Amino acid sequence: MFTHYIDLAWRSFKRTPLVSILMVLAIAVGIGITMTSLSVYHMMSMDPIPSKSSKLFHVQLGTMDDGEEWWTEDSLPQQITYKDAMALYHANTPARKVASMRSGFTVHMNNDQIKPFLESTRVTGRDFFAMFELDFLYGATWTTQQEQSAAPVIVISEQLNDKLFGGENSIGKEIYLDDSSFQIVGVTKKWNIHTKYYDVTNGAFNDPENVFMPITQIAAMELPSWGNTNGWKFEEVNTYQQRLTSEVFWLQFWVELDSPQQETQYRDYLTNYLTEQGKLGRYTREEAFFGLRNVNEWLTYNKVVSEENKILVGLSFMFLIVCLANILGLLLGKFLRRAPEVGVRRALGASKGDIFKQHLVEVSMLGLMGGLLGIGIAQLGLWGVRQTHDYYSALATMDISMLFIAPFIAISACVLAGLYPAWLVCRTTPALYLKTQ
Amino acid sequence: MLSMKNITKVYQTEKVQTHALRDFNLEVNEGEFIAVTGPSGSGKTTFLNIAGMLENFTSGDFMLDDVNVGKLSDNQRADLRNQKIGFIFQGFNLIPDLDLYENVEVPLRYRGIKSAERKRRIEDCLEKVGLGSRAKHLPQQLSGGQQQRVAIARALAGDPRFLLADEPTGNLDSLMARQVMELLEEINKEGATIIMVTHDPELARRAPRNIQVVDGQLADFTLYQSRESGVLVPEHANEPADKSAKAEV
Numbered sequence: 001m002f003t004h005y006i007d008l009a010w011r012s013f014k015r016t017p018l019v020s021i022l023m024v025l026a027i028a029v030g031i032g033i034t035m036t037s038l039s040v041y042h043m044m045s046m047d048p049i050p051s052k053s054s055k056l057f058h059v060q061l062g063t064m065d066d067g068e069e070w071w072t073e074d075s076l077p078q079q080i081t082y083k084d085a086m087a088l089y090h091a092n093t094p095a096r097k098v099a100s101m102r103s104g105f106t107v108h109m110n111n112d113q114i115k116p117f118l119e120s121t122r123v124t125g126r127d128f129f130a131m132f133e134l135d136f137l138y139g140a141t142w143t144t145q146q147e148q149s150a151a152p153v154i155v156i157s158e159q160l161n162d163k164l165f166g167g168e169n170s171i172g173k174e175i176y177l178d179d180s181s182f183q184i185v186g187v188t189k190k191w192n193i194h195t196k197y198y199d200v201t202n203g204a205f206n207d208p209e210n211v212f213m214p215i216t217q218i219a220a221m222e223l224p225s226w227g228n229t230n231g232w233k234f235e236e237v238n239t240y241q242q243r244l245t246s247e248v249f250w251l252q253f254w255v256e257l258d259s260p261q262q263e264t265q266y267r268d269y270l271t272n273y274l275t276e277q278g279k280l281g282r283y284t285r286e287e288a289f290f291g292l293r294n295v296n297e298w299l300t301y302n303k304v305v306s307e308e309n310k311i312l313v314g315l316s317f318m319f320l321i322v323c324l325a326n327i328l329g330l331l332l333g334k335f336l337r338r339a340p341e342v343g344v345r346r347a348l349g350a351s352k353g354d355i356f357k358q359h360l361v362e363v364s365m366l367g368l369m370g371g372l373l374g375i376g377i378a379q380l381g382l383w384g385v386r387q388t389h390d391y392y393s394a395l396a397t398m399d400i401s402m403l404f405i406a407p408f409i410a411i412s413a414c415v416l417a418g419l420y421p422a423w424l425v426c427r428t429t430p431a432l433y434l435k436t437q
Numbered sequence: 438m439l440s441m442k443n444i445t446k447v448y449q450t451e452k453v454q455t456h457a458l459r460d461f462n463l464e465v466n467e468g469e470f471i472a473v474t475g476p477s478g479s480g481k482t483t484f485l486n487i488a489g490m491l492e493n494f495t496s497g498d499f500m501l502d503d504v505n506v507g508k509l510s511d512n513q514r515a516d517l518r519n520q521k522i523g524f525i526f527q528g529f530n531l532i533p534d535l536d537l538y539e540n541v542e543v544p545l546r547y548r549g550i551k552s553a554e555r556k557r558r559i560e561d562c563l564e565k566v567g568l569g570s571r572a573k574h575l576p577q578q579l580s581g582g583q584q585q586r587v588a589i590a591r592a593l594a595g596d597p598r599f600l601l602a603d604e605p606t607g608n609l610d611s612l613m614a615r616q617v618m619e620l621l622e623e624i625n626k627e628g629a630t631i632i633m634v635t636h637d638p639e640l641a642r643r644a645p646r647n648i649q650v651v652d653g654q655l656a657d658f659t660l661y662q663s664r665e666s667g668v669l670v671p672e673h674a675n676e677p678a679d680k681s682a683k684a685e686v
Contacts, residue, residue, distance in 0.1 A: 004546060011534045344530045347491055348591070349519020349547040351512045431486040434526055434603070 001354075002361065009362035012334075019334055020366065023327050027370025030323030031410045032377025037309075037316040039382060039402050043395045044205070045305045048195045049133060052256070053295035056131060057263070059088065059253040061274060062289030063282060064232045073301065076291045077230065078201055079249040082218070084277075088253055089125060089215065093269055096131055096256040099215055100124035102202050102227040105177035107160075107211070114164060120226055121154075121177070121211040122199075123218055129155070129188065131256050132198055137161070139171040139186035142214055146185070150220035155186035157210040177211070180221070188212075194395055195304060197295055199252050202227045204304045205395055218244075225250050247282070267292060324417040327366075331421040335359060342425050343433030355426035363418030364411050371410025375403060438630065439465035439488065439599065444497035446483050446653070457483040458653040461497070465632065467598075470625040472644030473634045480653040481634045482603055488632060489522050489601045490514040502598065519548050523592030523629075527604035529584040531576040537563060537587050538572040544595045562590035566620060582613030589620060593629075600624065602633040606640060618643060 013020040047053050060076040061084055069075045080088075085099035103123050108116035122128070126141045138161075142153045154177070161170050174181045191208050217223060222240040229250040231237075237246050257263045267290075274288035293301055342355055350358075378398060385396035398406075446458040457480045465471060475481050486492040487499065490506060499506040504517060523544075524530075531540050538559055545555045563569045566586035568579075576584050585605060592600055602621065606614035618640055625631050633644060641647050648655055 001546065001549075015534060340530075341532055344532060345543065345547075346515070347489065347518070347524050347530075348544040349515055349595070351515040351547075353512065354515075354547060429492065431482075431491040434486075434491070434524075434528075434530060 001357075005358045005361035006365065008358060009365045012338075012362055013365070016334060019330055023330050023366050024370045024373060026323045026326050026330075027367060027410055027414055028373035028377055030320035030413070031371055031374025031406055032381055034313075034316045034320045034409065035374060035378035035398065035402060035406045036381030036385065036396075037312045038405075039378065039398045040385065040395050041305065041309050041313045042402055043194045043397060043399070044309060045299075046194065047296055048193050048197045048299075049295060052131075052133065055256055055258055056295050057255050057257055057266075057292045058295075058298045059255060059270070060291030060293075061270070062285060062291075063247065063274070063277065064285070065283045066285040068232050070232075074291065076289070077232070077249045078252075078302070079228070079230065080251055080253050081247055081249055082244045082251060085251040085253055087273070088255075091269065091273070093255075093266060095262060095266055096127045097254065098125035098128045098131060099251050099253050100128060100199065101218065101223075101225055101251045102199060102209065103218075103223040104226040105211070107164075108176045109164065110176050110181075119160070119211050120209045121213060122209040123213050123215055123223060125215050127256075128212065129186075131254060134191055135189045137187045137189045138169045139184070142185050147214040147216055150214060150216040152180060152182045153185045153214065154182040155188060155212040156184055157188050157208075158190045160210040161187045177213075182213070195299065197299055197304075198254060199227065200299070200302045200304060201252070204299075204302065263292070320413060324413050327414065328417040328420065331363065331418050332424070335421040335425040339425060339428045340433040342428055343430035346428075346430035347434055352426040356422050359422035359425060360415055360418060363414045363422065366418075367411035367414025368407055370414065371407035374410055375406045378406065438467045438502060439463070440498070440500040441488075442498040444487065444499060445495045446480075446487060446492070447495045456653050458487070458494070461650075461653065461655055463648070463655055465630060467630055468625070468628055469646055470622070470631045470644045471633065471646045471648060472641035473632060473648050473650060474636070474638070474641050475650035477636075479650045481650045483653075484650060485601050485603050485632065485634050488599075489524060490518045515547075519544055519595065521598045523595060523597035523600045525585070525588050525592050525600060525602040525605045527607040529576070529581070529588045529608070531584055531587055531591075533576055536573050536575055537568060537579075537590075540576065540587060541591045541594050544591065548595060558594050558596075559590075562594045563587075565593065566590045580613070581609050582616060585609060585613070585617050586620065589617070589624070593624065598630060600629050600631045602631065604634055604636065606635070606637065614640070 049056065059080065060078065061080050062076055063081065063084060064070070064077070070077050072078060089097060089099045101123050102120055104118060104120040106116045107119045108114060126144065126147050128134070129136065129141050137158050139155070141155060142151065146153050154175075156164075156170070156175070161167060164170070164175060165173065170184045170187060173184050175184065176182070193208060195204055196202070196206055196208055197204070227250065229248055231246070231248045233247060235242075235246050235248070237243050237248065255266060257266055270290045270292065271288040274290060277283070278285055278288070345355060375398070382396040382398060441461055441463045444458055444461040445456070448455040448457055461484065473481050473484065483492065487494050494507070501517065502521060506514065506517070509517065532543065535543070541559045541562055542555055545558060550558070560569060560572070563572055566589055568583060568586055568590065571579070571583075576587065579587065600621070605621070606617050609617060614637070621631055621633065622643065633640075635641050
């Protein structure tokens with residue numbers, strides 16, 4: 001009977017093509033706009049590293065005086081000082097951990113074939129790649145010894161390798177960052193992350209860096225920060241050495257904790273560390289105060305998906321409701337005009353349920369057609385969003401789950417709009433129309 | 438087979454109560470061909486709709502093949518209607534988008550009959566009404582008489598116990614009306630029970646049994662027509678509600 005209902009629905013579509021196309025267009029536009037905003041929202045809010053998001057923890061330290069406030073919800077600074085970062089990084093804790101910051105250089109090959117260009121650089125620990133599941137195309141991360149000695153080695157991304165070496169294996173080759181030559185020890189595969197969760201302080205939706213170098217280069221090369229630097233008290237910071245020992249926050253710190261026991265142990269470690277630092281007189285805070293949030297907690301804490309985005313999704317759904325209201329009106333007209341035929345079908349043995357199902361299949365078909373067309377409109381909308389700013393290049397896309405959700409929403413919405421007209425038409429008294437046809 | 442006792446049908450609006458049927462009593466036996474006559478608005482169609490379970494009645498008892506119709510749910514009535522009753526309407530009521538084959542197929546689909554069996558029945562019925570070769574035609578490509586024959590084929594396809602016909606020749610010229618009537622008579626001879634509402638005294642006279650509805654009541658008598666003489670003979674008489682109506686029969 002289901003295929004028969006589909007056949008009847010298609011005949012009905014052909015019988016009133018203009019009204020049917022209007023309804024499909026209305027649902028398509030509604031779905032297109034809704035899916036555009038929903039797709040961006042979905043990409044913004046999705047778990048960026050599902051396999052490890054509950055094991056990677058971002059560390060915040062309350063190293064300000066008691067009573068000092070920050071603009072976060074719990075008054076904890078998002079970043080930490082260099083001296084804390086180094087202390088935590090070199091601590092004898094079993095966890096895998098990295099400190100990192102964003103810097104940048106002019107990249108060139110010391111020849112006239114490649115025009116120099118600016119490239120932001122992630123200065124970090126050698127475990128960064130393993131922690132954040134950034135795989136290698138060629139080579140590997142730098143060695144512990146290279147890191148400890150601040151050797152001039154770097155890892156570059158596949159995109160940069162394509163640009164500089166045409167995609168060839170560039171391990172062992174050298175490139176110049178500003179005036180210094182660096183040897184390439186690894187080339188990472190393309191990193192498809194939609195949210196730059198490991199450093200939300202520099203734009204949560206910016207592209208990841210294309211150059212990575214050991215954390216020890218910060219002090220060795222006196223690297224400038226291309227990220228945010230924040231202080232909470234007056235300090236003389238006139239030399240780079242003063243900056244390294246200051247209370248200024250400019251590095252991020254992550255640890256990988258594989259079990260609740262490890263998490264407890266690390267919390268104990270942080271408590272002890274902060275208590276010791278307090279005793280050294282760095283700040284007037286008696287109790288250790290820190291934050292240890294996993295990836296998703298960290299993104300929520302930083303309100304990576306802004307209220308504006310949520311409002312936009314809400315507004316687009318309201319637009320869809322307006323489209324549905326129009327569809328409801330058109331369906332009412334279309335279905336009630338068919339009441340005489342329904343009367344005949346009822347007289348010939350159709351139950352109210354049969355009539356109801358027939359009409360729901362028809363609205364579902366309209367919803368499916370509208371949904372498929374809506375995906376096209378959404379793709380057009382997302383393309384338009386991507387053209388507005390590079391920032392949206394990774395976000396304004398529709399993944400496979402959204403591709404499947406679109407027709408589902410369209411069909412559900414159409415069924416919702418069609419419930420009342422279908423209910424109304426199945427309640428018609430058949431006798432009323434049989435004599436008057 | 439079909440028994441109505443003290444059936445009442447009241448249409449209620451905010452201000453007015455209209456008694457379409459009142460204390461309506463009727464017994465129909467298997468194989469009968471009954472013509473129902475009466476003035477416009479007397480309740481003939483209401484009676485037919487109630488007999489066909491297209492409308493609910495307000496009070497009374499209605500038994501159809503030992504099933505108490507008053508106690509059935511809407512879906513049960515739809516099932517019973519589909520299995521036991523075939524309808525023929527004055528306006529044919531064919532579905533314009535469906536070809537003749539598909540129109541005849543409609544009641545069979547609701548009964549859940551399998552495709553091969555449906556095909557056999559549809560072809561048989563269309564052959565029976567002389568339209569076997571036009572199965573793929575749309576209703577609007579046929580004359581009124583042909584459309585009514587399709588409607589009869591549709592009514593017969595489900596092999597119903599009752600055929601309820603509401604002015605089946607009302608929209609046809611006399612020649613076509615006669616052909617349709619002959620077809621109904623043939624169907625009746627094959628065993629189907631037919632109840633036909635008509636305004637046409639000549640057609641009514643051809644039915645073996647005539648009843649008259651006046652003011653919502655089975656007014657005055659049940660007539661059996663002598664097949665030999667064509668004269669209406671009273672079988673038994675109730676107290677007439679409207680003497681003039683009696684004279685019209």
